[in-house]
Amino acid sequence: MSSIFSKRFDTNLRVAAVAVIVTLGGAGAVLGYLLHPKQLDTGYTPMQPVPYSHKLHAGNLGMDCLYCHTTVVKANYAAVPATEVCMNCHVRVREKSPKLQVVRDSYASGQPIPWVKVHRLPDYVYFNHQAHVGSGVSCVSCHGRVDQMVEVRQVQPLSMAWCLECHRNPAANIRPVEYVTKLDWKPEGDPAELGMKLIQAKGIKPPDNCSSCHR
């Protein structure tokens, strides 16, 4: 009676199983790597409706972040300013520039400028700018050197693991509150050492509970 399975069947099966596991595992690893926020989100630089340069305004002209993003110390959101704020200067400065046509139109019509969101957190994350800025976390920690960017791009992955890294070891990212918007500020000595001092002085204790961010 001939056997149903050949003699090499067991070996073949084992090889096939290993191959399948390796392929699936490999594909998973590749996908996992590619779909990680580090690959997927960092570097995101969308086109904005107005060719506004942070490098020019915040860098070269030295305008403080808070001139426009006023709500960062009062609310969850670091709101994008009203068109009115742009027009504070641009009624006199470059008042005829074609690049500013969208801004002037918005101001005249009352319709908002459709800025494109760069730093996007999922809806189930409740991030609070006020709490972070108030604790001495600088803009630069999450947004990078915006004062050197012509077009704003995302430099950090903003993933949960990345958030938790700092929540567990915040010292390196804590500075005196008055230097929060000074993106090029460097302390004398080790930033982590100063951060530790501030943490102890102010009793900063970043939460790592689920409900701190997810409600």
Add this chain to the structure above:
Amino acid sequence: MNELIQLNASSLSGKKYWRSLDQLSNTPQFRQWVEREFQEGASEMLQGGSRRNLLKLMAAGFGLAGLTACRRPVENILPNAKGVEDYIPGRPLHYATVASLGGAATGLIVECNDGRPTKVEGNPRHPYSQGTTSAHVQALVLNLYDPDRMKSVARKGVKSSWDEFGAWWKGEAEKLGDGAGLRILSERTASPAVMAQKAEVLKKYPKTQWVEFDSVSYDEAKLGAQMAFGQALETHYLYDQAEVIFSLDSDFLGLDSPTVQPLKQFSKKRRVSDPKDEMNRLYVAESNFTMTGAMADNRLRVKSTEAGALAMSLAHELNVGNTPFKVLTAVETDKGKKFIAAVAKDLASHKGKSIVVAGPRQPAAVHAVVALINQTLGNVGTTVVYTKPVADVTDSVAAVKQLTAEMQSGAVKTLFVLGGNPVYSMPADLNFAEACKKVGTVVSLTADENETCAASEWQLPEAHVFESWGDARALDGTASIQQPLIEPLYGGKSVLELAAMVAGSDVTKGHDIVKKSWDKVWKLALHDGVVDGTKLAAVDVKTDVAKALAAAQAAMKPAAAMEVVFYASSSTYDGRYANNAWLQEAPDPMTKLVWDNAAMVSPATAKQLGVENGDLLALSSNGKEIQMPAMVLPGHVDNSISVSLGYGRTKCGRVGAQVGHKAESLRTTAGFHSAPVTARKTGEKYQLVTTQEHHTLEEPITGLKRNDIVMEAPIEEYRKEPHMLHEGKHEAEVADLFPGVDYSKGYQWGMSIDLNACVGCNACLLACVSENNIPVVGKDQVRRGREMHWIRMDRYFVGNQDDPQAVMQPMACLQCEKAPCESVCPVAATAHSDEGLNMMAYNRCVGTRYCANNCPYKVRRFNFYNWNKEIPESRKMVFNPDVTVRFRGVMEKCNYCVQRIEEKRTVAKADNRRAIKDGEVMTACQQVCPAEAIVFGNINDLASKVALAKKQPRDYIVVEELNTKPRTTYLAKLRNPNPELA
């Protein structure tokens, strides 16, 4: 049967507590609710398509979607072109305003998120709110976003505009002359601005009649005062000053009060913080079993139509006006006689510190007798105060009777209906819809496309209370300005604005009219929500008691052999909330019925009629007949049927149309509040859905006896032996399955719920729904046990089924320190915070439902569907932006309003890092509770209210033997029964 029979929840005192008659007799239907965590079919699809088909579809979907959807969708940020003062994106603003019901105002503070009103709270400065609201007021915000609201002006169903209407009215007004053909019908109003417009209209058209009508009416009390004292007066009861209260057919703690103030005052004398504290005593004689009846220390079942006889007997016992005693049916029974004698004795020994109150369904004569009793007891001036009424006092039933007769005769050329829904709610014998056809032109201003709108030529959209300017007076006269929070969504106008149009006023903008009359106090009044110094002075009353009593007795009507009594609905009120899904799905406080009304009967009457729950009854009264499903309510009086108004709407939005049965069709002008009725079983069945057997705390498998679910004790025993509730408990430390965690530092959140103050009014349930974006699932889904309410308002009966007592127990997640749910979650979606919160990370949940299975308190709710997927755009505006809108396949539950904790933590940090103060964080349920039964705070702060509450001897843990160490504990209920009635 086996030992399972003994599983019924019982207290240490050996009392049996039960939620339904099925539970009492432990029927197979009930066993199924205990033994099956998820009911049969609970995992099936809503309609069509089995799970297998769905998986196929999903696979196909994945294939099509592929990886092409990896690109991030573009999201825009749209800042204002011009800045708005005080507006910070993402930060809510709060405005003081006012809402009225039945001619009585409740002051409100409404939260507005990015221009959307989202949450209603009571105004602490307003005397009739004092920071809290009723369940109905909580749901007002959903009415605002009701997708079925009137969206534009229409004439006979054809789209029109306000301009066209204005032009038509201008031409019409010129032809009116002295206004003999003009009639105006509105709801009872306590708005000075509307009353001023009314006066203007009547001045301009002297022969016009302006009639006010409310389906749920408070007229009789005022007419009773007229009978007793010769002038129509508003009676104010100061429940916080009274030691003995006798309620005669009055649900004053519940639906028989237009505001929460009586409950607020009453509960002050119930929150016993020390065994030595005084507690009031409440006697209730009623036909239905109401929330007030559940609170009673001694309760007598008496028919509504016999209440007058009972009042007379009481008057006799107290020797009011020396009237001769007439033997009356109510007290013929031994129990009745004994009850009246005991009540009389107790009242007589608390002169000046007692209250007798009659319900709004009682005729004026009964109110007159009650007023004379209060007068004789010397209560006037101490616990009973009279003032002039803030609203009109004409008898509205008589007025609409006359109005309809005029309409029938063709004398009415133009009828304005300003708000309300008279075609639906008028007594059936008036045949108002037919009468409308004989009127030249009917103009109606309605919130939705209701029955009245359908019967009108001009159909005008009414602005919501949060969309329009106005003013309103509270019952004591305190005036408030009604401040809008949003532009009218659909171009509606308010009653005030249309009244001004009718009056031909030059100023027809709500804001301008209101500003004109309150200009001097404008800014402060808007900020505070009340106008100082507008409270009315008390009126002194004098009367010839004997003569008035004789007149009242002469006006008494005989009792009916079988009666039907009409009540406001805990959900739809008088039908105005019929399209409000939050309220429709809120279980009735006593019956736990959802999405329906029913004919409530006593177990004995049910037996006599041969019906059980869901059997359709044919009810006929005064020549009208309706069908309504019967429902057996333990504690209901025999030979009486209680029905809720406000159901069976025919022209209504998608939520409320054809829900329930229309009791208004049985109502006549002669039997407006109650009437003789004959009831007959039809043999047909109707499905009633209640939640009373869902999520019971019985242990399904081991047969372990669950003891301390609800606890109560007579106050005398509690005084003698405060710790008796804890007797017989395990003293030894139970071995822990979980590692110990140190909770001695930082904020440790905890809650205490006082069962002695809670009346089960559902305000917390509605506040929770509004705050936490809890979805509505519909009648069919509730039948399957899939309701999503985080707070389960449990109502337990205790005693025999004919005359039991009831205890209310709100139960949400108890935040166990040793939470059984956490240990079984395979993905750590539910975990513990270092502040003692049992957290839910929705995005992590994969929906195994193990946690719900393992929860002994049955407080976890599973999203069987994406309930929020297909809701209309406008409905989305009601969401609280601080709380995730959950999706399909996710478990959810109470989290102590963690969003509010985090908000206050940020505030505290910004404010020089001071600690969060006690009372600063209020959960939504705590903030709204009119009885202040819920206390929340940091239990590590020994001076905090919650820590003090938990120190009371009557603090207990629900099913302590499980050693779950819940953070929510309860304060045992106390009763103060008259020893003579024991």
